[in-house]
Amino acid sequence: MADTRQRLIDGAIETIRAHGLTGTTARSIAATAGVNQALVFYHFGTVHDLLQAACLAATRARVQPFADQLGKITDLRQLLALGRTLHTAERAEGNVMVLAQLLAGAQTDPKLAEATAASLQLWITPIEDALTRLLAGSPVAELIDTAGLARAVSAGFIGLELYEGVDPEGAQAALDALDRLAVLIEVVDDLGPVAVRALRAKLRKTAKNRI
Amino acid sequence: MADTRQRLIDGAIETIRAHGLTGTTARSIAATAGVNQALVFYHFGTVHDLLQAACLAATRARVQPFADQLGKITDLRQLLALGRTLHTAERAEGNVMVLAQLLAGAQTDPKLAEATAASLQLWITPIEDALTRLLAGSPVAELIDTAGLARAVSAGFIGLELYEGVDPEGAQAALDALDRLAVLIEVVDDLGPVAVRALRAKLRKTAKNRI
């Protein structure tokens, strides 16, 4: 069957989720997928190549519904709320954790690094689009780098997922704190031209100090 | 010699840094440490136990000088600047990366989870102290949860380290964006009572919506 490939990809994702990257082998993947171990090599050549395919597949499956919800958002705090929803869902489903595991593995594996960077980009792009849209009419828009912020949000989210795995209460506290922090941005936004002038002055001073 | 233990711990850290957690075995550790492979088991019983010891050691070695620098900081943007300095230093030295690798491994290993949670706490505590101190006289102090924020910062930093490994330019952009974001907090701080009143109102409204 042609869907053996798919079963192996799904098996790889599930195995990483359950046993981590260190517990993910051709044998354990095949067992989870319910197929013969040799088929890993027939279809993908090496275990590494299968992991690369699984990395992109796991991300694509999760990003699409997330991107749809992002499109409906109207303010920054809703973005954070969506982040929390995603976080809760991922604790049950766990595809972001799969990406986190592969990201760790990618640190010493250039090929896997390409795949994980591409997967992360799948998250970053819709987030950046949402940020740009939300800040379009705002006076602080010109002062915020949406491209960089989207990357910081995505990378930070991965870090929080990993942290949640070893200290769930701490991760909850972290998310609560970020919730409160997001309010600051909206307040500055609401304050209008006064705050923006103050911001511009601050940023100019900052730029000078940096050089 | 009694310092064989230490050489093994250092070897473990260096091996994780160079080859990742998947490439870290009793043999590779011993080779890096320049000692016999059997000594891993004589001194630590199992590879896992050595990794736990290495996790705490790697963190303790890095946290102390960082905590000292934290004590000299006088505003939030200096905190972010220190974060950048740390980030640059860690790219060369790489102990945070070791923690990130172990954190990924800890997701499916309760014993390692304990060790990594404890290690993360070593970072979180001085950061929380610094935040509390910096915000002591500020009007926004009561509106910010320093405990949660310190956790978010620490976890987010780990995520950025991992992201840097697969997309260095993206990570730089992310850090730049956070730099700009930090200015927002200071501006609100400078605006004084007006902004604080606006914040309080926002937070009250938020609390209602949450319930």
Next chain:
DNA sequence: GTCTATAACGAGATAGAC
């Protein structure tokens, strides 16, 4: 405490029947 040697096993990968 440190070494050699080795047991016991699981890993990636391949050959070849079907």
Next chain:
DNA sequence: GTCTATCTCGTTATAGAC
């Protein structure tokens, strides 16, 4: 495309000499 069988190597861990 799928299976069994197997090769080769690296893995954890231990036994026992020194």
